[in-house]
Every structure is written in structure tokens, then in C-alpha cells.
Amino acid sequence: MIGPPVLVVAEIDGAGPTANSLELLTVARNLATGSGRVVVACLGTRIGEGVGSELAAHGADAVVMVDDPIFTPFQADAWVHELAAIATELKPGTILVPHSLAGVEVAPRLAFRLDTAVATGCVGLDLVDGDARWTRSCYGGNAREVVSIHTTPVIATIAARAFDPLPANQAASVAIDRRPATVDPGNVRARVIAKSAAMTTGVRLENAKVVVSGGHGLGGAAGFEQVRTLAALLGGAAGATRVACDLGWCPRAWQIGQSGKTVVPDLYFALGISGAAQHMAGCGNAGAIVAVNTDPDAEIFKSARFGIVADCNEFLAALIEEIRKVRP
Amino acid sequence: MHIVICIKQVPDPEIAPSVFRVDEVAKKVISLAGTAPVINPFDEQAVEAALRIRDAEQDPANVTITAVTMGEATSEKIVRKAMALGVDQGVTLVDAAFADSDAYATARALAAAITKLGDIDLVLTGRQAADSDAGVVALGIAELLRLPAITLAKKIEVADGAVQVERAVSEGEETMAAPLPAVITIAHELGAVRKPSLRETMRAGRKPVRRWGPDDLGMDAESVGRAGSRRVVERLYQPTRDVDCEWVSGDEPAAIAKALVGRLVEQKLL
Numbered sequence: 271m272i273g274p275p276v277l278v279v280a281e282i283d284g285a286g287p288t289a290n291s292l293e294l295l296t297v298a299r300n301l302a303t304g305s306g307r308v309v310v311a312c313l314g315t316r317i318g319e320g321v322g323s324e325l326a327a328h329g330a331d332a333v334v335m336v337d338d339p340i341f342t343p344f345q346a347d348a349w350v351h352e353l354a355a356i357a358t359e360l361k362p363g364t365i366l367v368p369h370s371l372a373g374v375e376v377a378p379r380l381a382f383r384l385d386t387a388v389a390t391g392c393v394g395l396d397l398v399d400g401d402a403r404w405t406r407s408c409y410g411g412n413a414r415e416v417v418s419i420h421t422t423p424v425i426a427t428i429a430a431r432a433f434d435p436l437p438a439n440q441a442a443s444v445a446i447d448r449r450p451a452t453v454d455p456g457n458v459r460a461r462v463i464a465k466s467a468a469m470t471t472g473v474r475l476e477n478a479k480v481v482v483s484g485g486h487g488l489g490g491a492a493g494f495e496q497v498r499t500l501a502a503l504l505g506g507a508a509g510a511t512r513v514a515c516d517l518g519w520c521p522r523a524w525q526i527g528q529s530g531k532t533v534v535p536d537l538y539f540a541l542g543i544s545g546a547a548q549h550m551a552g553c554g555n556a557g558a559i560v561a562v563n564t565d566p567d568a569e570i571f572k573s574a575r576f577g578i579v580a581d582c583n584e585f586l587a588a589l590i591e592e593i594r595k596v597r598p
Numbered sequence: 599m600h601i602v603i604c605i606k607q608v609p610d611p612e613i614a615p616s617v618f619r620v621d622e623v624a625k626k627v628i629s630l631a632g633t634a635p636v637i638n639p640f641d642e643q644a645v646e647a648a649l650r651i652r653d654a655e656q657d658p659a660n661v662t663i664t665a666v667t668m669g670e671a672t673s674e675k676i677v678r679k680a681m682a683l684g685v686d687q688g689v690t691l692v693d694a695a696f697a698d699s700d701a702y703a704t705a706r707a708l709a710a711a712i713t714k715l716g717d718i719d720l721v722l723t724g725r726q727a728a729d730s731d732a733g734v735v736a737l738g739i740a741e742l743l744r745l746p747a748i749t750l751a752k753k754i755e756v757a758d759g760a761v762q763v764e765r766a767v768s769e770g771e772e773t774m775a776a777p778l779p780a781v782i783t784i785a786h787e788l789g790a791v792r793k794p795s796l797r798e799t800m801r802a803g804r805k806p807v808r809r810w811g812p813d814d815l816g817m818d819a820e821s822v823g824r825a826g827s828r829r830v831v832e833r834l835y836q837p838t839r840d841v842d843c844e845w846v847s848g849d850e851p852a853a854i855a856k857a858l859v860g861r862l863v864e865q866k867l868l
Contacts (some may be wrong), residue, residue: 275867282822285712325692343772345774346747346749347746364662371750371767374733374749375737375747375749378701378733378734378737378741379737379738379740379741379747381702381734381738382702382705382737382738382741382742383741386828387700387701387702387828387829388701388734389829390731390732390733391731391732392736403832406731407731407837408726408729408730408731408732408834409609409611409618409627409728409729409731410611410731412618412836413618413620413627413835413837414834414835414836414837415625415831415833415834415835415836416831416832416833416834417829417830417831417832418829418830418832419828419829419830420828420830421828434618441770446844459746459776459777459780460746460748460774460775460776460780461745461774461775461776462772462773462774463762463773463774463775464771464772464773465773466771466772467808474768475768476768504868512786516790522786522787522789523766523787525786527640528611528728529640529728529786530786531768536867537862537867538868546614546615547615548611551731557867558865558867559841560858560862561843565734569615569616571843572841572843573841574841574843575841575842575843575844576843576844576846576858576861577844577845577857578843578846578847578854579845579846579847580851580854581851584851585851585854585855587851588618588850588851588852588854589851589855589856589858589859591855592852592855592856592858592859593854593859596859596863596868
């Protein structure tokens with residue numbers, strides 16, 4: 271028996287799909303085992319030639335591509351309308367959406383538009399007798415819940431890096447269904463009226479492979495200048511705890527955690543950070559955490575791959591010097 | 599102008615992780631003796647956003663701010679707290695039938711309450727609740743009421759029947775606009791919230807709070823609370839962190855730094 275398809279909403283960044291979009295295909299293939307197809311919906315403007323084959327290489331069976339200027343910059347009214355139209359036609363059993371800035375706005379609205387329900391920020395999927403159980407973080411990272419949804423389509427946003435993309439199969443081919451946008455520009459009520467590129471030089475926190483982050487233990491704004499220096503040396507981005515932002519030691523935009531940004535770097539330096547759950551909610555999925563703290567019993571060491579008990583400022587200065595030697 | 603803010607009572611998110619406990623059988627967080635639930639910190643910023651909109655009006659008396667909450671009987675306290683900050687009136691959706699609502703049932707009840715309030719211009723909420731961390735309800739209200747929504751506001755201006763919102767987005771600056779009425783969620787970048795003033799605290803006790811049940815909203819018992827919910831919580835647990843910490847040590851900071859960089863290079867992390 272052929273089951274209903276799994277619909278994956280892909281996002282495009284530059285020439286290709288985002289890493290998170292490819293990770294969704296892993297989840298989709300899990301759900302589609304033995305039954306339905308994996309269909310990717312791709313909305314954008316001047317979508318690159320290679321997007322379809324890259325999606326195919328990582329697990330897509332078919333791609334619905336709607337290429338129209340109305341989809342960039344992202345405006346939820348346009349996306350929700352188009353995706354609801356696609357879903358109404360394809361009748362998927364599940365819709366997977368990246369847990370991105372756009373995805374967290376699209377998925378809940380799509381759920382209500384299609385009269386179903388959504389699980390956001392999922393980090394795990396288990397199939398129990400074919401029934402999907404989604405694991406997600408809650409209570410600021412202090413707890414996890416496993417939830418199921420019994421209305422269709424089930425909608426889930428998937429956290430970045432919770433799943434690995436499937437190995438690329440370059441031989442895979444895909445049927446691309448290009449279609450015109452059906453959204454009426456007059457129905458886009460909330461509109462982007464001004465947008466400017468980031469003024470910050472360097473890497474965006476959300477995309478950074480390395481994040482250097484400071485907390486209360488750094489003691490003041492001077493420590494955060496060091497944080498900035500180390501981040502720049504490593505080609506990464508600088509972050510901070512809420513307390514450090516509240517104290518005005520660094521820009522508010524650096525805040526990482528439940529009430530700030532979520533980062534998923536390969537390497538995360540936690541300098542003078544105690545490791546409160548609210549902070550870990552924003553960095554707990556990092557590949558490896560290097561923690562530096564004067565208190566060997568600090569909570570942060572429970573999440574750290576490498577632990578250093580030292581004065582953060584002294585250590586930071588020494589680390590900057592050492593990195594300069596290795597990477598002149 | 600009538601601004602509705604949706605606020606939620608949550609377990610104090612500031613309690614130390616070491617004392618946080620869940621009851622895995624009941625699938626609920628165990629409330630700690632001596633800690634009182636608080637207004638969801640994200641919603642506190644929605645209260646602040648509403649007050650700032652009123653402060654910016656030529657005639658602040660033209661702005662009415664109503665706080666709506668759904669929850670246990672104790673949630674009237676957070677409405678009183680919002681009133682001590684300057685909110686004018688409150689509605690509590692307090693009824694046993696509302697218990698264990700998911701985001702879907704919550705959005706439906708809140709949307710019904712907003713409809714009953716009538717002429718509203720703005721619905722403001724925090725970007726998510728600090729307990730569920732889901733970020734669904736505000737967008738659900740927008741869909742159910744067929745209103746435009748703008749998320750992650752850090753600055754809001756209202757003029758000529760429209761709202762203009764500076765958003766906290768990662769890639770640079772973004773400004774969005776929508777006709778009123780609209781739903782707006784507030785980001786932490788809005789900045790510090792005000793403290794209750796003595797004058798408003800004195801007045802808060804006398805401000806009106808209405809208590810509505812499902813009947814008042816024209817909803818039957820099947821469409822609210824657990825019965826009206828769509829997501830089933832199969833399990834609630836505390837994650838164990840399974841990382842083994844490798845301690846890097848040395849006689850002085852320079853030696854530790856050298857050892858660390860060596861290990862990071864070996865592990866292909868640098």
C-alpha cells in the first residue's frame with residue numbers, strides 16, 4: 271500500500287538548500303519508509319539550477335518549485351498561502367519545516383490554516399507502530415517532552431543539526447514540477463517595507479561554525495572585547511549570556527539562550543558561563559563545548575567536552591596568544 | 599485604541615536547574631515549595647510593548663489595554679501584576695474545563711475571548727511561553743481571527759490605522775507593516791521592562807477583572823481543555839547530559855591554552 275507523501279519545506283540560501291533543509295530529508299525518509307514519496311516544496315526567487323539535484327541527492331523523490339519574486343524577502347502571508355495550496359493538493363501525512371526564522375512562523379500558521387496541529391523545535395523522531403513520536407525541548411531546556419499528533423497532516427519544525435543529512439547520492443534524479451505562484455499580492459497583509467543587510471562584519475551567530483561566548487564570570491566589558499577578538503581570530507561569532515547583556519557588557523544581539531538566539535556551531539567556547547538551562551537551551555546542540563570557569567562544580571562542565579578550571583580573563587588572553595601562533 | 603495582551607502564568611524559569619523536577623507519571627513539572635509561578639517573562643515584554651505604544655500616543659487616555667490569561671485560579675495574580683504596571687483591565691479564562699489545554703485549544707479559547715471583547719486594534723504576546731517553548735499560540739490566534747501577524751518585534755509604531763514594526767532578525771534590519779487589527783509577538787530585543795509604580799500598584803486592586811468560562815465564550819466542554827487538544831504528551835522527562843568532560847590543565851594559563859589548542863586540532867575542531 272502506498273502511504274501519503276511526506277512534504278518537506280526547503281529553504282534556499284544563496285545557490286542551494288540550507289543545511290537544515292537537507293536534514294529534514296533524513297526525517298522524511300524515516301517517515302516514508304516503505305510507503306509514501308518524499309516531496310519537497312521549494313519557494314523562492316530565481317531558484318538556482320542545482321537545487322533540485324541537491325535535494326534529490328539527499329533523499330527527495332519529487333520537487334515542487336514555485337519561483338516568484340513574492341517569496342523573497344520572506345513574508346509569511348505569501349508562504350502560508352502557497353504551502354497550504356500545495357498541501358491541499360498533495361494531501362501529505364506529515365509536513366516538515368525547518369526550525370528557522372521563517373519556519374517557526376510558517377509552521378504554526380499552516381497548522382491552523384489546515385486545521386491540524388504542530389510540534390515545534392523537534393530534536394528526535396521515534397516510530398511506535400507507525401505512529402510518530404516527536405521529542406522536543408521545553409521548560410527552557412530543563413525538560414524534554416515526547417508528543418504525538420493525531421490530526422493530519424502532522425506538522426513539525428525540526429531543529430538544526432538534530433539529524434545528519436543522508437550521504438549524497440549523486441545518481442539520484444528527481445522530477446521537478448515547476449508551477450506559477452497562486453498567491454494574490456493583495457492578500458499579503460504583513461509586508462516587508464524596509465530591509466538592510468547586516469551591518470556587522472563577520473559571521474552571523476546562527477551560521478557560525480565557531481562561537482565564542484562570555485558570561486558573568488568575565489567580569490566586565492573588557493572581557494567581551496577579548497571575546498570579540500578571539501571570535502574574529504577563529505572566523506566565528508561572539509555570543510553572551512542574558513546576564514552579560516543585561517549588564518550592558520556586550521550588545522543585546524549577542525544573547526544566546528531560551529530568550530535569545532539558538533546557535534549550533536561545531537565548537538562553542540563558554541567563558542565564565544555557569545550553564546543555566548536557559549542558556550544551554552540556545553547552545554546545547556553545539557558539536558563540542560569548551561567550558562572555562564573558576565568553579566569546578568559549575569553546571570556547564572556537565573555539557574562540556576573540554577573543561578578548564580581557570581580565571582577566564584587570564585585564560586582568554588593566553589588562548590588568543592596561542593591561536594595567533596597557530597594561525598598567524 | 600484597544601490593545602489586548604495575552605499573558606501566561608508559568609513556573610518560575612529562574613529556579614536553579616538542580617532543583618527542577620518533573621513527575622513523569624503525571625507528565626507535569628513539580629511545583630517547588632516556596633516558589634510562586636510568575637508571568638511568562640516573554641509576555642512581560644508584551645506588556646511593556648503595549649505600555650510604550652500608549653506612552654507614544656498624543657492622548658494616552660485613548661488607549662485601553664486589556665490583559666487576557668487562561669490558567670489556574672491563581673493566574674489572576676499575574677493579571678494584577680500587569681495592572682500594577684499600567685494595564686487597565688483583565689480577563690481570566692479560569693475553569694476546570696480549560697485544564698491541560700495544548701496550543702491549539704489555548705489559541706481557540708483566547709481567540710474566542712478576543713472576539714468577545716470586540717473592537718480590538720492590536721493583540722500582543724511574548725514570542726513564546728517559557729514553559730512550553732513552542733511559539734504557536736499567537737500565530738494560531740492570528741489565523742483563527744484571520745488577522746495579519748508580525749513576529750519578533752523590537753519596536754512598534756502605530757499610525758493611521760496601520761502598525762509598523764522593527765523586527766529582531768539576524769540578517770540586518772527589517773521593518774514590516776500591516777493594517778490594523780494585527781497580532782504582534784515581542785522579542786527580547788525590545789529591552790528592559792519597567793517596574794511597577796506605587797501609584798499603579800495602589801490602583802491595580804480596584805481595576806476590573808472579568809472571569810469567563812467556556813459558556814461565556816460560546817464553547818462547549820468538548821472543544822476546550824484536554825478534550826479540545828490535539829497533541830498528546832506521551833512522556834515528560836529531564837534529559838541527562840551524557841558528555842564526558844575532558845579536563846585540560848597546566849601550571850599556567852599559557853600552558854593550558856597550548857594543551858587545549860593541541861587537543862582541539864587533534865579532534866579536528868580547529
